[in-house]
Amino acid sequence: MKKIICILLSILTLFTFVSCGGGEADTDAKKYVFVSGNVTVKLDDPAEPILSALGEPRQYSESPSCAFDGLDKVYVYAGFKLQTYPQNGKDFILSVELTDDSVATPEGISIGAGKDQVITAYGTPDSETDTSLTYKSDASKITLQFLLRDGKVTNIQYQKVTE
């Protein structure tokens, strides 16, 4: 009887305590951070202190997911747009998009810059097409994408790579 109980407990323990985890440190994180004035916007950081520091947005909208609680939110500021995602009742930074040339990345690239200027500032991209240069941080799962038209930057997007 004791043996039977031991076997059942072992099986239960196996199913209860199996877990997954892990992760590696990002070694190239600086490239994937946007700065507006004295506010540093880092993807995946809690949104509340960043939004407070940025002040009132020009436009705001929220959008529910198809099935889960919480709202994806978008805040439009002068020259850039910031999106958040909900997790466990709190909002986190999902993406930052630079929409006009009144703002620049910390490396000095703004809309209208040439493709060569981007490569000089950021190095060889992880992927390149006629219409984009993309830099990826596998560790923090962030992409920085420069959209191009006729060799000029038309849009800049810091994005968290979702599943």
Add this chain to the structure above:
Amino acid sequence: MKKKTIIGCVCITLATVVLLGFLQALLVPKYMTQSREGALIAEYYLEKEPDHDVLFVGDCEVYESFTPPTLWEEYGITSYIRGSAQQLAWHSYYLLEETLQRETPKIVVFNVLSLKYGAPQNEAYNRMTLDGMKWSSSKIDAIRASMTDEESFASYVFPLLRFHSRWKELGTEDFTYLFSRDKLSHNGYLMQTRVKGGKSDIEPSPLADYTLPETSMAYLDKMRALCEEKGVTLILIKAPTNDWKYHWYDEWDEQIITYAAENGVDYYNFIPLDDQIGIDWQTDTYDGGVHLNVYGAEKLTAYFGAILAEKHGLTDRSGDAELNALWQEKLDDYYAERNAANE
């Protein structure tokens, strides 16, 4: 002694199976009060002798935009929605394949928004479509096509492997619905009666590449071929909602128009037809224009029903006494929920 050992082993095995079965039933999400969309796929199997004129497949834009009871009430057309949250093109294909083993509708309607995704996206959404499917070769193929890198096939066979850690989140719902579930939908339509008007004017983000992914387009083509093989008419639609988050770009629309023309398939993009349909964005949406509520869905269904009847020749079957009785029950349930919201 030997006999005793064998009996002991059998007892241990049986006890283990029963215990694991119970734990699995307890720990899997029930989708009855939260994320109710997760219950939709399994509800189809409650249909006795399924025989529908129209079958809808696709994402939230089908199960929030069309109401089968309205289609019956106004046009005598029978329909079912096999929709689920973020249902991707391969989910839709395998659901269609499985459903066409059970019935042969006259028309299959597919909502094109999910064609923007070329790769598996999210395990939680995969679960909402796949866990509800009955086991079949279609389900096996669907799981294989859908898994993200972190998922395993075994966890679909034994969901306990995936949900064992849910014991920390167990709530009343898990015990109430341990062995049975309520029926939540109206032939796959998940009713939303709230009103939260408005429509965002925030510009969607531009994309580096507007080409719809090859993978999803290949599954669209598989759906087309399957419908052709079964003698079913395929219709492509885009629901009238067009939010900054779930945006349907003009460049995508052009590709679908071209695909439809090249393959002799009808495509209806309802986005520019919202006025014609009669949608009032102040009253006909429950979440600020992202999805339609029941009032908007009824308007769209009435509009689409006319197309199905007049252009696609679906006939009014309301003269069939047996069908009438069946659908009267469905209408009673539908209006009971709809009217309860207004009380």
